[in-house]
Amino acid sequence: MINARGPFTPVGVSRSDERVGRAVAQALSGFFVMEELHELADRALARATGAEAGTVVHCTSSAITLSVAAAMTGESAERIAALPDTGGLPARVVLPAGHAVDYGHPLVQDIRLAGGTPVLSGSDSACTPEELEKDLAHPGTACLVLVSSRLTRGARAPLTDAVAAAHRRGVPAIIDGAAQDFRVGELLDTGADLVLVSGQKYLGGPTAGLVLGRAGAVRSVRAQGKGIGRAMKASKESIVGTLAALEARQELDVSAWARRQEDKVARFAARAAALPGLTAHPVPDPTGLPFPRAALRVDAARAGLDAPALADALRAGDPQIWLYTDRQDDGELSLELVPLSDEEVEVILSRMAEVLTEGSGVTR
Ligand SMILES: *Cc1c(COP(=O)(O)O)cnc(C)c1O
Numbered sequence: 001m002i003n004a005r006g007p008f009t010p011v012g013v014s015r016s017d018e019r020v021g022r023a024v025a026q027a028l029s030g031f032f033v034m035e036e037l038h039e040l041a042d043r044a045l046a047r048a049t050g051a052e053a054g055t056v057v058h059c060t061s062s063a064i065t066l067s068v069a070a071a072m073t074g075e076s077a078e079r080i081a082a083l084p085d086t087g088g089l090p091a092r093v094v095l096p097a098g099h100a101v102d103y104g105h106p107l108v109q110d111i112r113l114a115g116g117t118p119v120l121s122g123s124d125s126a127c128t129p130e131e132l133e134k135d136l137a138h139p140g141t142a143c144l145v146l147v148s149s150r151l152t153r154g155a156r157a158p159l160t161d162a163v164a165a166a167h168r169r170g171v172p173a174i175i176d177g178a179a180q181d182f183r184v185g186e187l188l189d190t191g192a193d194l195v196l197v198s199g200q201k202y203l204g205g206p207t208a209g210l211v212l213g214r215a216g217a218v219r220s221v222r223a224q225g226k227g228i229g230r231a232m233k234a235s236k237e238s239i240v241g242t243l244a245a246l247e248a249r250q251e252l253d254v255s256a257w258a259r260r261q262e263d264k265v266a267r268f269a270a271r272a273a274a275l276p277g278l279t280a281h282p283v284p285d286p287t288g289l290p291f292p293r294a295a296l297r298v299d300a301a302r303a304g305l306d307a308p309a310l311a312d313a314l315r316a317g318d319p320q321i322w323l324y325t326d327r328q329d330d331g332e333l334s335l336e337l338v339p340l341s342d343e344e345v346e347v348i349l350s351r352m353a354e355v356l357t358e359g360s361g362v363t364r
Contacts, residue, residue, distance in 0.1 A: 002322070003322050003340075004321060004335035004348060005336065006324070006338075007179055007201035007202060011322055014201055014203075014204050014339060016204050019248055020204060020206065024206055027240035040243075041239045041242065044243055048246045048250055049188065050185060050188065051184075052215045053212070053214065054210060054212040056208050056210060057229065057232055058208070058235075058238075059208065059232075060196050060197065061110055061209070063176075063221075064107065064174070065113045065114045065228070066224045066228070066232060067194045067211065068093055068145070069227070069229070070217060070220035070224060071142045071220075072091060072115065072116065072142045073220065073223075074220050080227035083224075084115030086115040091115060091116050092140050093118050093119065093141075093144075094141055094143075095119070095144065096146070096154075097153075097154070098122070098123075098124050098126070099145065099146055100118065101151040102151070103151060121134075123154070124153050125153075127154070129165060136166055136169045144165075144166040146159050146163070146176070146192070148177040148180050149176070163175075163191045163192050167191065174192065174194045175190065175192045175196065178198040179197075179201045180287060181249075182254070183288060192213060193217045194212065194213035195213055196210070196212075197209075197210045199238070199241075203245045203246070205245030208238045208242045255290075261290075261338060265294050266282055268348075272294065272352065276304075277300070277303025278297070278299070278303065279297045280297070281295055282294060294334060295332055296333045298332075299331075300331070303359055304356070304361060305356075307325075307328040308328045310352070314348075314352070314355065317355075321347075323335045
């Protein structure tokens, strides 16, 4: 299959380069004192991101659960062992209603897994500062959870203001920025206690969740390894692979890389726009990631089929081609080309040409 749909978990998320593959293969055949390996990775994460501290857990979903757990228990061995039974601990976990995203399952379930009680602030269309303040002021509040993702709904409020509101009430703030590893510095600059990013999305490592932020909060996340975190541990190969992916990212000239992505999308859009019934143009990433996507508008009358039918035809081919279909009912499809080779981009263009020339009745 060809994945033009971004770091999408149902299709294998991302591609790792050979360096990551070799690191993972070597790690699998070795023994490690896991405590030492964790400490090495924790230091490397802090160095690479500028965070005070960092640690690796199984994935971002578990990073959310373990961060909520950490906010409730701190480093208390007894409390950690008792979870998800929270006893009398503060267990309310506030999040703006539009941040209660579904990335394949509901994020609020990550909170409930730790024993927390999700409290949705405001409505799907907006969460005002007053609404958030009121919910944060409630006694028994363990933490605030915020999400930086294309999936959030409603008006985008500045994360920095929400973090500051939590801190005024003495409530720690956690940001789920799973696919935002390119923007991790910006997310840390909000003052959040913990920022969570995925090791396997744009970073291109094996499945891992990177937990970054204040030293005390990160220690409390690591301490969950003796509790519910056992079921969410980072494996030796994922830690070693994550380190290799971090090294590769540090060596990457991000602005030169971003220019290559822009060229790739511009060339693709110019050629797609020449197909019958299509207009195409680059669109910036809505969350501010440093690369555009290609947006296609399908004129059903001229193309002979509408956007959903084009997406279906591409997916039904061999190889299958998957693209973003969230706006297909408005006549728009979009493609992310970041991980794709030139050959794969050619395959997409020639499949689109085949489907559209059949649909439009234009002879080639
Ligand atoms: C992908 C994603 C997750 C889950 O990440 P995993 O590493 O697959 O557990 C969580 N939150 C958001 C916003 C995501 O996009």
